[in-house]
Amino acid sequence: STTMATSSTSNKHEIYSGWLMKKGHVNKSWKRRYFKLYSEGTMDYFIKETDKKAKGSINLAEIQRVEALKYKQPTPSRFTSSKVS
DSSP states (O other): OOBOSOOOOTTOOEEEEEEEEEEOSSSOSEEEEEEEEETTSEEEEESSTTOSSOSEEEEGGGEEEEEEOOOSSOOSEEEEEEEOO
8 A cells, every 4th residue: 555645755765766566556557666765664656767756655664464476577576565454
């Protein structure tokens, strides 16, 4: 699950970034997104690597389960997550 609010990255300590496939919140199709992982326990995602404003943010403290998904063809990493209720 994802938080739909946009996020400013100016005060965060980025520890990793890269391309992933994210399943849409409303439209359930897979979309390629650029992610930035922060030491504060959040992950912001962007439509383009050069975007300054995040499309959304995921608070990793709210994630209960993450599953890696396998596909026959090489693609950016795909995962699914479940939010803590």
